[in-house]
Structure formats: structure tokens, C-alpha cells
Amino acid sequence: MLGDDDAVSHEIVLVCPKNFSSTPVATKIDVRKQLIVLDHQLSRLTRIDTLVGALPPGLTLDLSPGEDDRPTRSAEELVAALADIEARYAPDCLAKCEMAFFCRNEASGCTASLGLGVREELGGVETVAHALGLADGSLIASDDQAEAAARLRTTARIYGSVQA
């Protein structure tokens, strides 16, 4: 609705407390710029039907409540259904999403669960075990990982020599 000139004005009123008082202060703000950005972002997002279409057929998260409104499906069934959905967990999720703890548990052992910066530093490798394997040379790096693996081996050698 917002931004549709005929429905709602693009001038909005922002109300905030002034300094540390409880006095509300209102000011008018032109949000056309923010609306353009938002429009652009929304148009780039994958539509929800595309996302749903990619899910395995037959997947359901229905609780199928019984007559007393209590779910009749068992928790294990639901967890199994959730596990079918691929999640991209990042630590930021903790602040935003109620499913974050579930996904964090699922992602334990993944480099992404340590933060995107750590993942980059570890050469973009998927799991911690893989990264450590490349670092100590017990795993052979594929061609596209050769550079990252060399750096990991250097890091491991220097860390080991200093820490010992």
C-alpha cells in the first residue's frame, strides 16, 4: 500500500521520544528514496512459490490438531520434516528468527556457523573437519581449493610453531 500514491502518501510521520524524556516528538519524513530501495529489493527476491516449488513433494509441517487443539503429529515427525528443508544458517539468524536454534544445531560443525568472516578465512570450505583436514594435509584439495588449502597449511604450520 505504502508508496501507491493513490492509497497512501509517501510522506510519513515518525514519532520518537525526545532525548531521555517521555515526550513524544513527531516529524514528517519523505520516504520516497527508501521506497525505491525497498521496491528494488523486493523485485529481486525469489518469489515464495518458486521457493515452495523447490521443496520435496509430500513435505508437510501440518500439526493436524486434534479435537482438543493439541497437535497429533509427533515431534520427531516434524523434526524430520524440517530437516528436509535446506537451511543456510548464519549467526545473524539468532537475532532474527525463532528457528535459529534448530538451524544452529543442524549446522554444528559447519564453518558458516562460526560467522561468514571465519568461513571466508577458512577458504570457503563447508565443514570444520574438512578445513582442518586440508590444514594438516590429511585431505587432498581439489583444484579449485588448492590455493585455499595452501594458505590453510601455512596457517596451521605457523600457528603450531608459535603455540608450541
Place this chain on the structure above:
Amino acid sequence: MSAISAYARARAVDAGRAFPIATRRHVHLAERPLVFVPLAMAGEANAPLAAMLGTDATKPTLLVVPQPRNRDLRFAFAAELAALVLNYIRSCTQRVEMSGNDRVFSDAPQLLVPNPAGVGFVKLLGRSTRFRRTTGPYPVPAQVPMLGRWLTHLAERADHPGSSALLAMTSALGLHWASGQSALEDANLAALLGWISPPDGVTGFAAAIAAEDPLIWPPAGPSTDPTFDNEVLAPAIRAYDKAAPDSPQRIRAFARLERDLHSQFEPTWRLMWRAIDTLRELPVAAGVEARWTSDRRDFTNYHDYLTSDGRRQARHDGAVTAARRLQRLEREQATYDATRALDDPLVMANYRITGEAFEGTVVEVDRDRRIVSDKGRRVTRPLIVVRTGDPVDLASGTTLQAPSHPKQTATIVELRRETDAAYVTLQLQGGMGSSAVPPPGSVPELDEDTTYTSAYPEGFRTPELPPIDQTPWTHGGPPQPYVPTDDDAQEVWE
């Protein structure tokens, strides 16, 4: 995120305990730090709810605002807090020593808060108290605006890299250990300490998960646990509000609030002191002393300023102040990073991985080499060749320094790479006295292990800023001196 700390985090996940990313302690810990754990009420900007503070682990003081929405009670809390904090600051001004030509206090206040949000709380509390008036409508006790000045000063000082005047405990620990969780989760003091020193027979991972239960480990503030807010705090505040002033019900309600809040503080209080003990176990790095002296000098200057002039800090920095401050912060950051690396081989390792520094063995020494300088004089310039396995990424002509020879600089003359090692030829200058033959120990010996780095404290040059009366138009021209007006205090009470 540096390569070393990323790798250490991966190792921590694998081993179930935190891994060190420093071998020395890079923060100063005062003999008597003031541990300060604040709590704020949800829903209002910086409404203090309670605070636990003290310089002794066994004798904390608990301050409570029974109704945080009430401004009178809020500033009564600020006055009580001010009495304690100002008393602590005064206790740091007892002894004076000379540092160079300046008189500097031997102590300086050190405030320790649990997490970075605590630093933000200190900053806002300073902001909300330093403009209050002691006369006119809604007067506050004289120590309240004074507290505001000191808290603002400390919070500003905390922005300076390497300053230990106001430390967030999780950041201080995170400087020395890498846990097996993300940086975001490290902001939880209980979880981070769980990784660093888990209870016997428990992995760091399990200890960190347990630390996320707000019933056992309440949040370390300033925000409280929402369930505690709804089920304990709200009814207790309501009970206090409903009782008539000075009635037995009100006294009972206050006692109940105190008890409930004490239970929220108690675990965090113990954690803070455990964290201090954990940090004290590390040997202190060489550069800490100099950085603490700069903290003490800053404290002395501000103390003198308050006794002579004593104007409160302005609401906003002017353009000139901001530019100077930014330049100072940049210089301090560069010096801090470089000093830390010189002090600590594990921090230096970061530079070795990126190729900005290297460690190796001296394989050739020409110690008596003399050349003719640009000015036509014969000068001693020894040449050494260092063999290293590190990925050196430095150009010829770069100036380097070795932690073992802080007065000497080395210039890369030649860099020769072979399959498994690099040979760096260095020309040394300085730190060898004035005689033609360098004295023993001033030039690295054959077969000696040595480290050279391109990031060293004197290696940074910052441009000169114009004098204040010649400020260019880009920064608004020469600034008008700040005159405090009554406008600053025109902040509504209710």
C-alpha cells in the same frame, strides 16, 4: 577476522575448548578495578533499573531504581552511583609521579563492564546526566552532572585503541582466546568463559549451550531476560507502585525487588571476577605499560581540566575536533596493532601468514660492511641474508623492523625465491652505536632465528593538520569556541 583466529576457532570446534590467539596479556588490569554491571529497563532509552558495582569481589554494592519510569528515583540512583564512582576516582588521585616533564597520577580509574552493550550504557548514562542542572526546576545533586562528565570521558576513552580505562570483559577475553562459536555468541560472557575454562568433564560446547539458559545464567545486562521482565520484574514494580509511600508494604516490595535483582546479578558478578582472574594468569605484554601510562596521562589531564575549567563535553563534536580525533584514533590503531605484534609471536603470526612479516634463520652475515652514503660519508651498513619458509610478500626497498632489535631498521635489498624457501637480503641501519665496527649483539648472528615485520610503530606517517585558526572551509572555517548555554539543559524531565 584474521587467519589465525579463524583457524583457532576451527580447532576450538574440533577440540571442544577455546584456543589461545595471544600468548601475552594485551590489556592492563588495575590493582583495584571497578567492576560495574548495569541493568536497564526494557522499553525506554537508557532507563537504569539497577547496578551492581564494587572493587572487591566479596563486597558488591547493589543499587536499585524501584520504579525506573520515575525521574526523581532515576536521578536519586544516579546520585548514589555518583557517590561511589567519584569516590573511586578520587582514590586514584592520591599518588603522583613524574613522567617526562609531566605530573601524572600513579593510578587511573578502570571500569570493567561485562559486554560492549555495557560500554554503550555507560556512554548514554553519561549523556543523560551531564547536562542536568543543580539549580532551577528539577535540580539534581551536584555530583550527578559530575558523574556524567566522568562517564562520558571514560566512554570516549574506550574508543581509543589500546585503552584500558573502560573495558568490556567479553572483548578483552576475545582478544586472547578464540572460542568454537561465532563472534556474535561470544558477546555472552557466560558462554565465552564456558569455552575458555569449562567445568571439569564438560566440553566448551556443552558449557556454552548451558550458559544460554537464562534461568541459570541471567543475561549480563544491560537488557534483562524477557521472561524475568514479565514474570518477576513487572509484578514487583507494580507492587511497589501500588503501596503507599513509606508504608510497610512499600518497604516489603522494595526488599523483594532487591532480592530478585540480586539473583539476576549474582552469577554475572562471579563471572566478571573469574574472567579477571583468568586474564591475570597470562604474562603481561611489554607494550601494556606504555599504553596504561597514556591512559593515566589522559586521566590526569581531564582531572586537571575539571578542577580548572570544568565545562561539560558538548553534545556534538565540532568539525575540527572530530577531524583531529579521527586522525588520532587512526594513528593509535596502527601503533596498537604493530606494538601488539612486536610483543607477541602469536599476533605476529597473522602478519607472517599475509606475508607482511617473516620468520627465518640468518644464513649469511657481512657485519663490517661499510658503504659511502648519499652525503659522501663512509657509514656502517651490515648485510644479512635470512632464509625463511614463510610466504613473503614484500617489495625490495621496504623498511622492516625486528622485535629483538627495536632501534634498528632493515631495508630489503634483494628477495630470491626458491622452491621451498625465500632468501631475503637485508641492509641494517641504526642501533649499532657510532663506532666503525658494530658492537656485539647489535647485528643478528649466523644461525640466529629472527623475525622481521613491515608493520612497526614508527612506520606510520600521518599528515599534518592545519592550525586551528587556519581551518579550511571544508571543515567550516575556524571554529567558534564552545559556550555552554541553558539550551543544553533544556531537557524535559518527564
